[in-house]
Amino acid sequence: MLTTAREQERKARQDRRFVSKETQTAAKYLRRIRELSGAPDGFDTFIDTLGRVYVDMKGADVPQGQKTIGTYCVMVPQELVYAAGAVPVKLCSGNYTAFSVGDDIAPRDACPLVKAVAGFRQTGLMPVYEDCSMMVVPITCDCKKKIAGMLGDRCEVVTMHIPAERGDDEIDRFTEQLYDLTARLEDVTGNRVTYSSLAEGFRRVGRAQYELSEFIRLKKQLPCLIRGTHAMTIMNAAAYMTADKWSEALHRVNSDLRKRAESKKTVTGRKLPRILLTGSPIVFPNMKIPLLIEEMGGIVAGDETCMGERGMYDPPVITDESFDGMMRSLANRSLRPCPCPTFADNSQRIYRLKQLIADNQIQGVIYHVLRGCLVYDFEYRLIEEELGRLGIPVIRLESDYNEEDVEQLRIRIEAFIELIKLGQAPEKRTAPRTGF
Amino acid sequence: MKSRRKLIVTILVCGGLAALAYFSWMLPFYEFDVNDYDVSFEKLFSAEYLRTLVPLFIIAALSAVGIVLVVKLRKQMVKSDRRYSRFADAHTSKQSGRAPKQKPALFMIVRRTVMVVSAVVLIWGGLIFGLKMSSLSLPLLSCPWNSEEMTASSCYYLSHLNELFQLPIKKILLFVGSTAASVILLGRAVCGFICPMGLIQDVMDRLRRRTKTEGIAANEKLYAALTPIKWTLVLVFAGLCFAGGNFCNFCPMVSVSPILAGISTSLYVSGFLMIFVLIGSFFKRRLFCSVCPVGYMVGLFHKVSLFRVKKDCTACTECGACYEACPMGIKQIYTERGKADVTDANCIMCGECVRCCPEDNALSLTFAGAKIYSSSRKKLMSGCEPAEKVRR
Numbered sequence: 015m016l017t018t019a020r021e022q023e024r025k026a027r028q029d030r031r032f033v034s035k036e037t038q039t040a041a042k043y044l045r046r047i048r049e050l051s052g053a054p055d056g057f058d059t060f061i062d063t064l065g066r067v068y069v070d071m072k073g074a075d076v077p078q079g080q081k082t083i084g085t086y087c088v089m090v091p092q093e094l095v096y097a098a099g100a101v102p103v104k105l106c107s108g109n110y111t112a113f114s115v116g117d118d119i120a121p122r123d124a125c126p127l128v129k130a131v132a133g134f135r136q137t138g139l140m141p142v143y144e145d146c147s148m149m150v151v152p153i154t155c156d157c158k159k160k161i162a163g164m165l166g167d168r169c170e171v172v173t174m175h176i177p178a179e180r181g182d183d184e185i186d187r188f189t190e191q192l193y194d195l196t197a198r199l200e201d202v203t204g205n206r207v208t209y210s211s212l213a214e215g216f217r218r219v220g221r222a223q224y225e226l227s228e229f230i231r232l233k234k235q236l237p238c239l240i241r242g243t244h245a246m247t248i249m250n251a252a253a254y255m256t257a258d259k260w261s262e263a264l265h266r267v268n269s270d271l272r273k274r275a276e277s278k279k280t281v282t283g284r285k286l287p288r289i290l291l292t293g294s295p296i297v298f299p300n301m302k303i304p305l306l307i308e309e310m311g312g313i314v315a316g317d318e319t320c321m322g323e324r325g326m327y328d329p330p331v332i333t334d335e336s337f338d339g340m341m342r343s344l345a346n347r348s349l350r351p352c353p354c355p356t357f358a359d360n361s362q363r364i365y366r367l368k369q370l371i372a373d374n375q376i377q378g379v380i381y382h383v384l385r386g387c388l389v390y391d392f393e394y395r396l397i398e399e400e401l402g403r404l405g406i407p408v409i410r411l412e413s414d415y416n417e418e419d420v421e422q423l424r425i426r427i428e429a430f431i432e433l434i435k436l437g438q439a440p441e442k443r444t445a446p447r448t449g450f
Numbered sequence: 451m452k453s454r455r456k457l458i459v460t461i462l463v464c465g466g467l468a469a470l471a472y473f474s475w476m477l478p479f480y481e482f483d484v485n486d487y488d489v490s491f492e493k494l495f496s497a498e499y500l501r502t503l504v505p506l507f508i509i510a511a512l513s514a515v516g517i518v519l520v521v522k523l524r525k526q527m528v529k530s531d532r533r534y535s536r537f538a539d540a541h542t543s544k545q546s547g548r549a550p551k552q553k554p555a556l557f558m559i560v561r562r563t564v565m566v567v568s569a570v571v572l573i574w575g576g577l578i579f580g581l582k583m584s585s586l587s588l589p590l591l592s593c594p595w596n597s598e599e600m601t602a603s604s605c606y607y608l609s610h611l612n613e614l615f616q617l618p619i620k621k622i623l624l625f626v627g628s629t630a631a632s633v634i635l636l637g638r639a640v641c642g643f644i645c646p647m648g649l650i651q652d653v654m655d656r657l658r659r660r661t662k663t664e665g666i667a668a669n670e671k672l673y674a675a676l677t678p679i680k681w682t683l684v685l686v687f688a689g690l691c692f693a694g695g696n697f698c699n700f701c702p703m704v705s706v707s708p709i710l711a712g713i714s715t716s717l718y719v720s721g722f723l724m725i726f727v728l729i730g731s732f733f734k735r736r737l738f739c740s741v742c743p744v745g746y747m748v749g750l751f752h753k754v755s756l757f758r759v760k761k762d763c764t765a766c767t768e769c770g771a772c773y774e775a776c777p778m779g780i781k782q783i784y785t786e787r788g789k790a791d792v793t794d795a796n797c798i799m800c801g802e803c804v805r806c807c808p809e810d811n812a813l814s815l816t817f818a819g820a821k822i823y824s825s826s827r828k829k830l831m832s833g834c835e836p837a838e839k840v841r842r
Contacts, residue, residue, distance in 0.1 A: 216549055366767060
């Protein structure tokens, strides 16, 4: 009895320490994001959302009576979750504190994202995780597969098999999986997915995607109208907001950016080195790399990461207005355009990168690899080769979910930015600063 | 073993089709007492016209019955399936919701208008405007039994090559010249813009979409199965006249165009085939176009036609929306990663791929080098646009 009381006390102390550390880190990163100049109007909504989840430790802002469904990959169609009358939250984690807890549970070589998820599961303190009625885990890599098993003892878990190819048969099979997922969602929420509710789900997510494509179009302008870190924060906040609220908030940001474009009020007058960030997912609060880039005088002009713009970029295209046709369009959208390295042949990612480089006039690419994220690490060589042919400098930054490597990253990023600046014509560097 | 069975089935089906074509005159669908080839404007508004339309009504009724049967049967199958049974009710058309739909593009409006106008002209044109261009031929499947066509369609002499060479030299030159000119100028755009058979199939497809019935999704296996049928039809189309048959007794279009023009002509196998075409094109968009012998012949010359489909291979995300949308199941349009010109022998220039492409300018239709229709994300997402306008 005594030991249990003591153990309970210890556990409570550990929990308190976890909460205070977790909230401190999150608050620090939010502050650093806030301190960056040039945040657009309406940006606070996104900061508040992240603050609510990570600093105030509250659940996602979900309408009364609706259940939340945790998703661990962008390949889970949000449309289906909305159609079942629930709200999806993205649970891929970037939390340093949870990572340090998960480090003891997961094997050494597991990726930090999965370790952080394992840490949250272990402590059971994070409301966003605890509120979920069900979790959907697409098996995109071995770590995801094992974490799906670990999560299973706390919560109902649905795994989704992600094929290695994207042929017709794979699409058919994935459509079947989506039907199975829909059935599970119906069981959990108690609502039926009908033609009307699915169409409504399409409309809600479509509205968000419409705003996103506007946002991306505005972001392409040079000099930049918005900082990449702000853009990535907006995309990260989408994980914990309903599509309606998010698109409404993004609409405000877009109209502010439009005003900026009209009045030629750019975020930085100087031509900062424009950097494309790609590779493993960058999840709040693990924002150290984009923050470092922008604090070191670069600008994240493009991001190709799945918690970033890629996650919601591709719209489902309905070519057959039946229920089955809509399900198929979701399967098609999830697999075919997805440049995720989980697919055996992923050459389309190179084209996507080339297009982003051309659209945003990228001068350098930073390839982010989370330690242990094998599939992304595998693709680095190919991308380095291809971009080398275009004359675009690339560096590979490996990082973990802690702040020990920050100084190292800072030196490398600074050197990289200097390298790009050296390549620029000198008069461009010294142009007078306007705007902010 | 499996491929062998497949081969046998294919040979049997193709042989059956060929035999059906050869003996088509023995299988009457609907016979008039007297075939009446006289037409006039007055006849179109008389009771007699209704009598000539009788076979068409029969075809329509039988097709409707067939479609309803297929839908019912499929619903029964869905209900007994473990996975899909719970969604059987989600399929019903009674649901009031509508999937977000993009605003119609100008190109699509033009295409549909051209199709309707050309169908009217090709069926009643002679009655309305007089037969002024009847010495010109277009490679269409609009029936030349109908003497009131505005322009002749090349299908008659292409399927009766022995008769072509008995014509006076001037007529042969006109026929070859006008056909070749349209092949080069338009290519298979005639299928997507002018052919009345295409219009009928598009109408069926529209009906399906309106009723929210599910169709047959793009599938390589389906097209692989259709290819031998297409070749059989091409052989039958070009060779039947030499074997002593008449393709016109077999061609499904005979059962529509002449009858609508007021010509009472007895129908043979063509009537049965038309039912298949209607049911097939209800579930699979432009099913007949995939096996159409005239279209195939025009498609052979796709390298020289002025209509082209161009692709910006870097902008493409390989999302496959174009492939899902393509009524002809052209896969290389999304897998192609090198060439800018993705015009295929099967492409009918319907523009569906461009309409469904989410990437700006990734796909475009060009005529003689000028872009006439380009893909745009904004257009694609226009169904999801916020209702209120942006306040400035």
